[in-house]
Amino acid sequence: MALERPEQPLPGLRRLAADLGGLYAANALVAFIFAASGPVAIILAVGSRGGLTEADLASWLFGAFFVNGLISIAFCLRYREPLVFFWTIPGAMLVGPALGHLSFAEVIGAYLATGLLMLVLGLSGWVRRAMEAVPIPIVMGMVAGVFLRFGLDIVFGLRDDLAVAAPMVLAFLFLSWSQAAARFCPPLIGALLAGVAAIVAGARFDAPGQGLLVFALPGIYLPAFSWQAMIELVVPLAITVLVVQNGQGFAVLTAAGHKPPVNAIAAACGAGSLFAAFVGCVPTCLTGPVNAIISASGDRQRHYIAGVMVGILALGFGLLSPFFTRLLLATPAAFIAMLGGLAMLRVLQTAFAVSFGGKFAFGALVTFLVTVADVPIFGIGAAFWGLASGFAAALLLEREDFRR
Numbered sequence: 001m002a003l004e005r006p007e008q009p010l011p012g013l014r015r016l017a018a019d020l021g022g023l024y025a026a027n028a029l030v031a032f033i034f035a036a037s038g039p040v041a042i043i044l045a046v047g048s049r050g051g052l053t054e055a056d057l058a059s060w061l062f063g064a065f066f067v068n069g070l071i072s073i074a075f076c077l078r079y080r081e082p083l084v085f086f087w088t089i090p091g092a093m094l095v096g097p098a099l100g101h102l103s104f105a106e107v108i109g110a111y112l113a114t115g116l117l118m119l120v121l122g123l124s125g126w127v128r129r130a131m132e133a134v135p136i137p138i139v140m141g142m143v144a145g146v147f148l149r150f151g152l153d154i155v156f157g158l159r160d161d162l163a164v165a166a167p168m169v170l171a172f173l174f175l176s177w178s179q180a181a182a183r184f185c186p187p188l189i190g191a192l193l194a195g196v197a198a199i200v201a202g203a204r205f206d207a208p209g210q211g212l213l214v215f216a217l218p219g220i221y222l223p224a225f226s227w228q229a230m231i232e233l234v235v236p237l238a239i240t241v242l243v244v245q246n247g248q249g250f251a252v253l254t255a256a257g258h259k260p261p262v263n264a265i266a267a268a269c270g271a272g273s274l275f276a277a278f279v280g281c282v283p284t285c286l287t288g289p290v291n292a293i294i295s296a297s298g299d300r301q302r303h304y305i306a307g308v309m310v311g312i313l314a315l316g317f318g319l320l321s322p323f324f325t326r327l328l329l330a331t332p333a334a335f336i337a338m339l340g341g342l343a344m345l346r347v348l349q350t351a352f353a354v355s356f357g358g359k360f361a362f363g364a365l366v367t368f369l370v371t372v373a374d375v376p377i378f379g380i381g382a383a384f385w386g387l388a389s390g391f392a393a394a395l396l397l398e399r400e401d402f403r404r
Contacts, residue, residue: 002125004261008080019305023298028309030186031084031293035310036065036317036324037192038343039089041336042150044328046092050099054329056280058322059218063087063281066216066318069311071272071284075265076307081258082294083265084307085272086314088285089347090240093146094383095282097374098233104280105224110233111277112223117238118283119270127242127266134243135401137355138390141364142236142383143244144351145371151348154341161334163202167194168338191342195335206330214322218279228378236383241269241285248288256295256303260286359401363394 011019040061047057068085075083095107121127157165171194175187185193199205246265253260265286272284294306317324328336355364367390374382394401 002123003264003267006079007259010077011080016305016308019302021298021302021305024294024302024306025309027294027297028306028313030189031290031306032310032313032317033189034186034293035086035287035290035314038188038339039086040324040328041339042089042343043087043092044325044336045150045153045340046096048329049096050104052099052104052280054322054325055219056104057329058216058325059221060280060282061321061325062216062218062318063276063279064318065314065321067272067276067279067281068284069314069318071268072311072314073308075268076304076311079261079264080301080304081260082253082256082291082303082307083260084287084290084294084310085268085284086287086290087276087282088237088241088245089344090143090146090244091237091282091285093150094233094236094240097382098229101376102226102229102232103224105222106226106229107233108221108277108280109223109225110229110237111273111281111283113225113230113234114237114241114283115270115273115277117234117270118241118266118273121238121242122263122265122267122270125263128262131243131247134239135360135363135391135394136243136247137358137360137364138367138387138394139239139243140351140354141367141390142371142386143240144348144355145368145386146383147344147348147351148372150341150344152341153337154345157334157338157341161332164195164198164204164332164334165338167198168192168335168342170194172342188339188343192339195331195338199331199335204332206332214320214326216319216321218321220278221280223277232384236387237283239387241273241283242266245285245288249286249291252288252292253295256292257300258295258303359404360394360398362397363390366390366393 043060044057047060064087068087072084098107121130168191172187172191175182175185175190250260250262269284276284290310294310295303355368367386370389371382371386376382377385
């Protein structure tokens with residue numbers, strides 16, 4: 001097996017106590033709030049569009065937080081690095097259109113196949129070669145096409161529910177403009193607080209008839225395997241994890257002076273995806289934004305402790321996933337749509353910049369157009385055909401980029 005060995009032994013209790021500190025706790029809290037706000041809203045938006053029930057969504061959130069929280073704690077301690085795992089956001093958004101013509105059981109079957117593929121790539125050491133074989137601009141063209149509908153939700157939210165949407169946009173813009181204010185409150189958190197204030201002021205909270213405080217009792221979903229789901233989802237899901245999400249995580253951690261174990265992380269994503277699939281969760285990935293937040297300040301040797309704290313918070317969120325699901329679903333639809341759209345703005349901007357800023361620009365454009373058109377062919381969704389057509393266009397018209 002090609003798994004990397006840790007450079008340091010497991011920290012003992014004395015070492016853990018010495019590495020704890022207020023700065024790392026604060027970084028962990030900010031990073032966790034980021035993960036539990038906009039990305040959770042995306043899950044709820046995608047799942048609701050796909051016809052999933054409240055119980056399905058709560059089970060999905062349990063897998064997203066509890067299963068990945070366990071992996072995060074284990075890896076942060078084992079490698080003494082900030083290695084936090086959550087779920088693939090582009091992958092979650094690929095699932096939304098797929099649920100329109102595939103059953104949830106077929107989608108879960110594709111999750112399992114994706115997890116097995118990533119596990120094999122990680123254990124064999126082929127993952128780095130696989131990452132290098134895929135032109136990033138073409139992949140990001142698919143990501144831009146999938147994310148576009150969430151950016152448009154901001155416009156539709158302003159049109160449909162100005163009282164909730166406008167304060168969120170104004171708070172986001174102000175905190176994005178004012179660096180001093182953003183140090184105390186990140187833009188997305190400010191938008192969330194502004195939305196909550198608008199909901200409370202307008203008495204727009206639709207409290208459920210049954211109790212809010214409910215602990216997780218995740219469902220166990222049996223998979224169904226169909227060629228249609230395998231072709232449509234497995235390759236795009238694996239690419240979004242290994243290339244888009246993990247690649248982003250590797251970049252931010254390397255820039256902070258860490259040495260993330262590429263093969264071990266891919267294997268963990270595969271194993272985590274296999275477990276998470278049975279409770280209805282999309283595949284596991286190394287998160288970029290959360291790891292960027294917890295590794296941005298403080299002693300590099302102590303960054304891992306912030307990752308452990310994020311993992312502990314994730315365990316608590318997962319255990320209370322029905323409570324948070326019910327709480328968020330009781331808010332106006334525009335609140336979730338706006339939160340998800342604002343969370344995706346910077347990612348959408350990056351996707352466009354990477355897609356059309358250099359090599360493979362034409363292939364990326366073809367990928368983007370086919371993905372946005374969202375026309376399934378032979379029952380297979382547009383994300384797969386976007387990748388396939390963009391790659392074919394690049395092979396035909398951008399051969400020089402492949403040589404470079």
